[in-house]
Amino acid sequence: MWDMITDILSDYYLWTKTLHIISVITWMAGIFYLPRLFVYHTESVKTGSETDTLFQTMEQKLLHVIMRPAMYSTWTFGLLLVFTPGIVDWLEIWPWVKAASVLTMTWFHFWLAARRIDFTEGRNSRTGKQFRMMNEVPTLLMFLIVFSVVLKY
Numbered sequence: 001m002w003d004m005i006t007d008i009l010s011d012y013y014l015w016t017k018t019l020h021i022i023s024v025i026t027w028m029a030g031i032f033y034l035p036r037l038f039v040y041h042t043e044s045v046k047t048g049s050e051t052d053t054l055f056q057t058m059e060q061k062l063l064h065v066i067m068r069p070a071m072y073s074t075w076t077f078g079l080l081l082v083f084t085p086g087i088v089d090w091l092e093i094w095p096w097v098k099a100a101s102v103l104t105m106t107w108f109h110f111w112l113a114a115r116r117i118d119f120t121e122g123r124n125s126r127t128g129k130q131f132r133m134m135n136e137v138p139t140l141l142m143f144l145i146v147f148s149v150v151l152k153y
């Protein structure tokens with residue numbers, strides 16, 4: 001049974017990788033844009049105004065319609081790649097760097113989701129500067145992930 005599954009994973013390796021990359025692009029688009037929305041929301045929008053409601057709608061749609069499904073499909077296709085024979089050698093360093101980075105990226109996703117709730121409840125206490133600084137987290141992780149998965153040291 002397991003042999004049959006790994007044969008199928010090998011046959012569809014390039015399809016899986018293609019879908020993984022498409023999912024990653026979609027997830028990252030949101031990961032980079034949502035903190036920007038939070039910066040404008042914090043610095044230029046009055047709590048309780050019409051614009052506040054508009055920003056909340058944009059943030060909710062971005063998170064639930066784009067980012068959340070994209071995160072799930074990135075994980076699904078990524079894990080299928082992990083189980084594809086001959087792709088990941090856990091004796092090398094790169095899979096560990098990648099694993100640590102994608103776990104941190106996933107933590108960042110949920111951190112953003114929690115900050116969205118702060119806005120909906122009118123209790124955001126972060127400044128625009130703090131959101132700008134947090135925006136560097138996914139940038140750093142993206143470098144670590146792409147270098148590790150492509151160079152494979």
Ligand code: HEM
Nearest residue numbers: 024074075078079081082087088102105142145146149150
């Ligand atoms: C969320 C969990 C993730 C898992 C389990 C995972 C796992 C994997 C695996 C096993 C591969 C195959 C490597 C190969 O074919 O040699 C791969 C490829 C790739 N991953 Fe991920 N990944 C994840 C998330 C991400 C994220 C967040 C990014 C980007 C920010 C990313 C970018 C890539 C790229 C660009 C490739 C293609 C590399 C190549 O063609 O050689 N992955 N991933």
